Amino acid sequence: MWNLLKDFWLLFGRLFPFPTKPGLRPVGNPGRSSPVLVTCNFELTVRKVVQTLTRDGIDAWLLVAPTKGINVWCAAGGGHFTTDTVVSALKTSGVENRVDHRELILPQLSATGVNVWALKKRTGWEPRFGPVDIKHLAAYLGGGESSVARAYRHVRFELPDRIVMGTNLGFSSLLFLALPLLVVSIWVRGLFWISVPLVFSLAMLNSVLVFWLPGKPGVQKGFSLGLMVSAAFVVVSQAIWGLGGWQTVGWTGWIVLVATYLGYDMPGWSPLWRADVKELALGVKRTRIAIVPQRCVGCGLCRIVCPANVFARDAETEKATVVNHDACQACGACLENCPAEAIETNFRSGHCSCPACAAIHAARSFGQPADGQKEPGTETATSSHCCDSKTCAAPDAATSTVKP
């Protein structure tokens, strides 16, 4: 019952942190050689991790790190799931007395905040990044990195996630729009009561249909959706309701406007695109990423941590190469973990693709032209992490799939 209520809240309120008690938890019946897994202290994540491990019959020590109740990816991007966080959890949880080994499995998406080389140096533990989704952990434990299909290292945006993010997009948009809509309703009768379900359903459609809508993510896809929905509206309003000409024009315009706006807002809620104002408004890719072959030592870590499959291994030189340039979402995981500073970008550090983080970055680079060194499209990171906010919780679809 309580869990049901929590799930209902999370359907709308993913944006808010939801902490559970940090610390070491046994899952199943772990012993001195059982694996040690790290995760965040976002309630939903911990619950799903425990459920999945139990289902798969894995006995493990689960180290719930104090990440302010924020999901793995956002906490890592927001400076709440960092090397420091893991160092502290290892030292204070008592895990060192519970196991004989020093192998640690981190959630892949914590790579934006956790540097495994520094972690190893500071603690003596041997950290590795497990798969994105906890459901692939059993395979990973069985066969190590080679058993994790490349596909398991990609973040996806599958239908259940798109539905959840659609509800979140609709809900949060209504938070902002409710008051202005109510005011305008004084003059335009019925606007509020029609717009509330309209905003919500267009948010759902934008999210659920995002892969099928024509155009680039952002304004273009939203506009396509607006055209389709308003076409359907014109047919129905003429054939069935017999709506007047001006009214039809007015509502059609409103539908296109709302759909376009929500289309613009949607990618920020997805785990695939970042909420870059220009990228979403103009449909141009602004992120640049390149490998400096002279520096690359071929460790392969960038391929492991990248959630967007940007890198491949050059068969001849064994160094990393960029094969999927435009998929990069500037999460910064590769930058954080490359031991050789062999990756060059036009963004400085990691941030998750959530609206808050992206907007903070955008505003910083608009607001501080005096900082120098800024060419168009260069991010200005003033700290090594994006938002330092307690509220930056889980606006990415990844939350429901992203466990360690």
Next chain:
Amino acid sequence: MSTLVYMKMLERTPEKYDRGMRLLTLGRIDRIKREIASTWVGPGQDVLEIGCGTGTLAALMTARGARVVGIDISEAMLAIAGRNAPEAELIRMTASEIDALGEDRFDRIVATLSLGELSEDELDFVLRASSVLLKAGGKLVVADEAPAPTWGKRLFARLVRWPAAALTFVLTRNTTHALKRFEERLGRAGFRVVCRRDYLFGTLALFVMEKV
């Protein structure tokens, strides 16, 4: 658009931080810091400050002639502390690493509004480590949000604190967290409270402890 609205909502900076703490404690924190520096810290003493933030207390203590080591997890905070308290030695580390600072090294360990940010495991660890770091007769001085001693006061305190906390969060994106079962933890870590002073209906407290 939700992006831009959230931006303002979420931005947190060290500059805002000081304002936030002053507002949330209705100015009491400044008074408490002055009292710590003048009453509980003396010239020539070795002091460790945990979570020194922007260095306001560190500056008061170095002005008193104490030798101050300040640690904080945040690079941005320490950059400002460097300006406010140039004489303090500042180290970037998490509180759970203070055990690396040695043994029997400090006369005082002080922490204002920073232990409340720690998880329960971390708090226990830091208290145990502090006991090792303190010289014999040394004192641990902590000012933080604490649960009020009686439930009547707690209720009253809630009524006062919630609006203040909400306002502070809206204005500065900062808040504090109460120390959980602090006196019990102190006992386990081998400390004894020699002085407790309450502020704001017992929601903000200054604890001075000695090793038993």
